Amino acid sequence: MLVHRSxxxxxxxxxxxxxxxxxxxxxxxxVVSDRRSFDALPAMNDEGYxxxxxxxxxxxxxxxxxxxxxxxxxxxxxxxxxWDPFLLLAHHxxxxxxxxPLRRIQKSIMPEGFPMHAHGGIETVTYMIxxxxxxxxxxxxxxxxxRKGSVQWMEAGTGILHQEMxxxxxxxxxxxxxxxxxxxxxxxxxxxxxxxxxxxxxxxxPLPVVxxxxxxxxxxxxxxxxxxxxxxSPDFRTNLPVTILRxxxxxxxxxxxxxxxxEDTAVxxxxxxxxxxxxxxxxxxxxxxxxxxxxxxxxxxxxxxMSEDATASEGDLVVLERDGTKVRFTNTGPGEADVLFxxxxxxxxxxIQPSPDIVCGSxxxxxxxxxxxxxxxxxxFGSQVAAK
Ligand SMILES: [Fe+2]
Numbered sequence: 001m002l003v004h005r006s007x008x009x010x011x012x013x014x015x016x017x018x019x020x021x022x023x024x025x026x027x028x029x030x031v032v033s034d035r036r037s038f039d040a041l042p043a044m045n046d047e048g049y050x051x052x053x054x055x056x057x058x059x060x061x062x063x064x065x066x067x068x069x070x071x072x073x074x075x076x077x078x079x080x081x082x083w084d085p086f087l088l089l090a091h092h093x094x095x096x097x098x099x100x101p102l103r104r105i106q107k108s109i110m111p112e113g114f115p116m117h118a119h120g121g122i123e124t125v126t127y128m129i130x131x132x133x134x135x136x137x138x139x140x141x142x143x144x145x146x147r148k149g150s151v152q153w154m155e156a157g158t159g160i161l162h163q164e165m166x167x168x169x170x171x172x173x174x175x176x177x178x179x180x181x182x183x184x185x186x187x188x189x190x191x192x193x194x195x196x197x198x199x200x201x202x203x204x205x206p207l208p209v210v211x212x213x214x215x216x217x218x219x220x221x222x223x224x225x226x227x228x229x230x231x232x233s234p235d236f237r238t239n240l241p242v243t244i245l246r247x248x249x250x251x252x253x254x255x256x257x258x259x260x261x262x263e264d265t266a267v268x269x270x271x272x273x274x275x276x277x278x279x280x281x282x283x284x285x286x287x288x289x290x291x292x293x294x295x296x297x298x299x300x301x302x303x304x305x306m307s308e309d310a311t312a313s314e315g316d317l318v319v320l321e322r323d324g325t326k327v328r329f330t331n332t333g334p335g336e337a338d339v340l341f342x343x344x345x346x347x348x349x350x351x352i353q354p355s356p357d358i359v360c361g362s363x364x365x366x367x368x369x370x371x372x373x374x375x376x377x378x379x380x381f382g383s384q385v386a387a388k
Contacts, residue, residue: 048324050266052277052310053082056302056317057291060093064112064166070094075269075317082319084265084346085240087122087182087359089317091271094176096168113165118376119156120358120369121190123183125244126152127225129271131176132167137196138380150200151207151225153236155185159358159373160194161380179340181244187349187361189239190369199225199234208232218253218331222246227343229257242344249273249331249339256328259343266320266327266343270312273337275329277310277318285310 060071073091080087096103096112103112113134126133132147137154138161145167146152154160168174199205208224210232222229226236227243247255259266278285287310290302311332312318320327331337352360358373360366 048326049278050320050322050324050327051285052287053319053321054288054290055307055310055312056319057289058315058317059292060315064094064096064106064110073315080351081346081348082265083267084348085184085242085344086265086267086342087184088180089182089269089340089342090180091269092176092178092180094166096166096174096176098168098170098172111165112168114163115165116161116163116380118159118161118355118358118373119154120159120360120373121185121365122156122357122359123185123239124152124154124156125179125181125183125225126154126164127179127181127244127246129177129179131174131178133176133178134165134167135162137162138376139194139196141380146198146200146202149207150198150202151234153197153199153238155192155195155197155239157185157190157192157194158369159376160196161373161376181342182357183240183242183344184347184349184351184359185239186347187365190359190361190365197236199236205235207234212255214252214254216252218250220247220249220253220255220331222255223248240344240347243342245341247337247339247341249275249337251331251334251336253337254328254330255339255341256326257341257343259325259327261345262325263322263346264343265322265346266341268312268318268320268329268342269340270314270316270318271338271340272314273331273335273339274311274313274333275337275339276332277312277320277329287311 056075058073058075060073062071064070070093075089128146128148128150130148132145134143134145135152136143143163143165147167154162166174166176199207208229210222210224210229212220212222214220223246224232224234225244225246226238227233227241227245229245241260243257245257249255287307289305289307291305292302313333327341329339349361352363352366354360354366354370358366358369360369
């Protein structure tokens with residue numbers, strides 16, 4: 001029986017997902033959803049370097065609006081084949097001031113973070129860029145904070161309940177910035193028990209940092225969140241051989257990486273700065289670009305245009321073709337560039353979602369996982385009620 005211990009913030013119950021015998025939310029046709037089709041552009045593959053399939057500009061969603069601004073860039077990965085095994089990437093950036101009058105209003109509508117909710121059949125990776133996240137889950141209901149430079153790797157397995165709240169203060173500002181990535185778990189590994197692993201200096205599992213200099217002394221600093229770079233990898237074995245790198249690059253610095261397979265998915269997101277994909281000395285290549293507004297969450301079509309070259313800047317998401325094993329980009333801007341690079345083997349398995357954060361590989365698995373998660377809700381909130 002799970003025992004809830006009261007913490008410094010309230011646990012608010014979220015209605016558990018309901019699964020009926022023929023639940024309409026479980027759509028078999030969501031195995032692969034591709035609401036847009038793309039004609040192939042002329043190949044720009046030089047010496048095994050990957051070409052750019054498209055660049056997407058993602059606008060901020062004004063969640064948790066504050067006086068200082070802030071919001072989320074949520075990349076919902078509409079084209080699952082291109083993103084497989086990744087399901088979602090969210091870039092949060094928020095500033096909370098104790099004297100902000102807007103906070104009083106918005107806190108009455110929604111809490112500052114994510115109250116107790118379930119995940120199943122996926123792994124969530126949270127990387128803190130700035131500030132802290134207060135976390136508790138159905139293994140340990142005691143809230144604990146993890147902060148800048150730390151990574152939480154949560155394997156949801158058959159189901160876990162957890163709460164993630166922004167760490168704010170009553171007497172000073174809190175600037176909070178983080179990435180959260182959802183990775184699909186192979187179907188035959190989804191029914192394992194859940195686990196939470198912390199990485200970072202604070203947990204005795206530092207993330208390796210690789211420094212590479214270009215010929216003229218310009219430095220690319222690569223923090224290895226998952227995967228191997230120059231023989232260095234974190235002290236954690238992932239289920240899938242995914243690579244997650246944060247590259248901070250001085251002006252003119254290059255980043256180059258060789259993927260294990262030409263079949264691997266590879267995407268990158270520009271947090272700051274301007275980069276040019278491919279070889280810096282290559283001819284200019286026309287690149288297909290899409291601009292998304294936050295209203296595109298409601299299935300509006302993005303705006304499409306062509307650009308002269310494969311240059312990506314702040315807030316851009318770059319999807320690479322599967323046409324080589326080498327990836328290269330260069331910081332062509334006047335300041336530092338900060339880029340998140342992701343790669344991994346596509347699973348090419350069915351995706352059945354009783355709810356957005358529960359991902360199963362079959363209808364039977366969805367029924368069983370939903371049953372277990374409902375049981376978890378009953379145990380967790382049942383014990384909370386009994387304790388009062
Ligand atoms: Fe979550």
